Amino acid sequence: MTTTTPAAVPAQQSSAKTAYKVTGPRVLRSEWAKFWSLRSSWITLAVAVVLLVALGAIASATYSPDVTAPPNGPGSGTQDAVSLALLGVTFASLAVGVLGVLLSAGEYSTGMIRSTLTAVPRRLPVLWSKAAVIGPVALVVSTVGALAAFQLGTLGLHGEKIALTMGDDGVLRSLAGAGVYLGLVAVFGVALGVLLRSSAGAIAVLVGVLLILPGLAQLLPDSLYDNINPYFPSNAGSAVYALHQSSDALSPGAGLAVFAGWVALTLVGSAVRLAKTDA
DSSP: OOOOOHHHHHHHHHHHHHHHHHOOOHHHHHHHHHHHHOOHHHHHHHHHHHHHHHHHHHHHHOOOTTTTSSSSSSSSSSHHHHHTTTTHHHHHHHHHHHHHHHHHHHHHHHHHHHHHHHHHHOOOHHHHHHHHHOOOOHHHHHHHHHHHHHEEEEEETTTOOOOTTTTTTTHHHHHHHHHHHHHHHHHHHHHHHHHHOOOHHHHHHHIIIIIIIHHHHGGGHHHHHHHGGGSSSHHHHHHHHHOOOOTTHHHHHHHHHHHHHHHHHHHHHHHHHHHHHOO
């Protein structure tokens, strides 16, 4: 009589299944590797930092006390060291937003999204992982760029009345707020890319929402425009990093809540489409 060990095969099968199980951390590591393997990630991040630092430093170096800032936007209409240092945030927001779009919609353009969703059939972890990768990366890189822009700006503003230091009230909050805003813009780009599944279309919507929509809204009656203007995504986001707010602008906390709400709403829409429709 011979004896067998039938439990050995199921144990091996169980071990194999455990080794290749799709989990959130593994999807996150995959998206992390995918992000840094793309040349566009390095180039676009570099462009964002260069725009942020260079424009801020140039604005500070060419500052003239006889020139005042336009009254539009979240600021009080007067220039300060922080507003000059963060002059490049608008242009940097386009760079990180485009990077978010390319990270998500780029897979639809190349057809790679089919392989991604085959490997991760539950789908939604892919979206959350892309957002979790690009958001913190853009936040850290942008915050470093904002700090560098401010430090370089202090050289150009030496002796001027508007000169500030890191220890002055609100300065660190504003510089960190710029990083938070740009991090959320990057996540907004990811959500738009998944929602629209077209790089060109998502970039067009990104530019329209952040830059064109507030300008077009000026065609509305003044009473209506004054009520809704602070709640546009870019205006709410600008309030997050403005050192001084005008009377009709949101506070930094309220601005962050409103802009984060826009991003969350777009993420929900992209999640629904990703889960319900084929790639």
